[in-house]
Amino acid sequence: MISFNNVNKYYGDFHVLKNINLMINKGEVVVIIGPSGSGKSTLLRCINRLETISDGSLTIGDKAIHDKNTDINKVRQRIGMVFQQFNLYPHKTALENITLAPMNVLKKSKEEAKETAEFYLGKVGIPNKASSYPSQLSGGQQQRVAIARALAMKPEILLFDEPTSALDPEMVGEVLDVMKTLAKEGMTMVVVTHEMGFAKEVGDRIIFIDEGQILEVADPVEFFENPQEDRAKLFLSRIL
Numbered sequence: 001m002i003s004f005n006n007v008n009k010y011y012g013d014f015h016v017l018k019n020i021n022l023m024i025n026k027g028e029v030v031v032i033i034g035p036s037g038s039g040k041s042t043l044l045r046c047i048n049r050l051e052t053i054s055d056g057s058l059t060i061g062d063k064a065i066h067d068k069n070t071d072i073n074k075v076r077q078r079i080g081m082v083f084q085q086f087n088l089y090p091h092k093t094a095l096e097n098i099t100l101a102p103m104n105v106l107k108k109s110k111e112e113a114k115e116t117a118e119f120y121l122g123k124v125g126i127p128n129k130a131s132s133y134p135s136q137l138s139g140g141q142q143q144r145v146a147i148a149r150a151l152a153m154k155p156e157i158l159l160f161d162e163p164t165s166a167l168d169p170e171m172v173g174e175v176l177d178v179m180k181t182l183a184k185e186g187m188t189m190v191v192v193t194h195e196m197g198f199a200k201e202v203g204d205r206i207i208f209i210d211e212g213q214i215l216e217v218a219d220p221v222e223f224f225e226n227p228q229e230d231r232a233k234l235f236l237s238r239i240l
């Protein structure tokens, strides 16, 4: 479903992604871990062309997303993204945050968009927060609104960039629980996280990245019990 072939990316002279080769299958949950500054966010953002790649090829299904002739907006409709900082519109209610893109992009009627939004607010466990503004919600609730907003576009792929890193510890679990449910339902997910419990329990594969290179690709149990690369061992010894 997602395929990186010899992908390189530079920021100016800085070689941020080095010869990335990675295939992600439909329904797979891939967890990307690695030190700060190693290129995890850049790799994720290349998937929906929030960053452009410098060379190589990157395809979603049969669409070459590096190709200038590809309608990137069409591809982006198939890919939801959830950020560390929620990125909700502060002057819109939870419901309005969720209905906006379905109405503007998918041209859904207000009624239909509202019904869909209410369904997903229920799904993420906050059915009674439709008319709350982001400032009236806890971080965990805001992130769940952001997930509901992504789901309302009926994406085929969800990208998560450290979705729990900005949360108080007691709210991490409620967001991870929603993500676990989505994973069980077969959503294709690429997740950058430092939540090693989640990675081990929910991940189908772990990708360890350091200094822009994929150093290790492993089954989660293998990776945590018996990491092969020295830098992966060092990383794990620092965070576990």
Ligand code: ADP
Pocket: 011, 014, 016, 034, 035, 036, 037, 038, 039, 040, 041, 042, 043
């Ligand atoms: P991670 O998510 O693993 O912490 P990032 O992908 O955010 O890493 O960043 C990788 C490297 O690229 C870092 O050294 C960062 O400073 C640099 N970087 C990120 N974004 C930009 C940018 N827009 N311009 C220049 N350098 C950048």
Ligand code: MG
Pocket: 040, 041, 042, 161
């Ligand atoms: Mg990052």
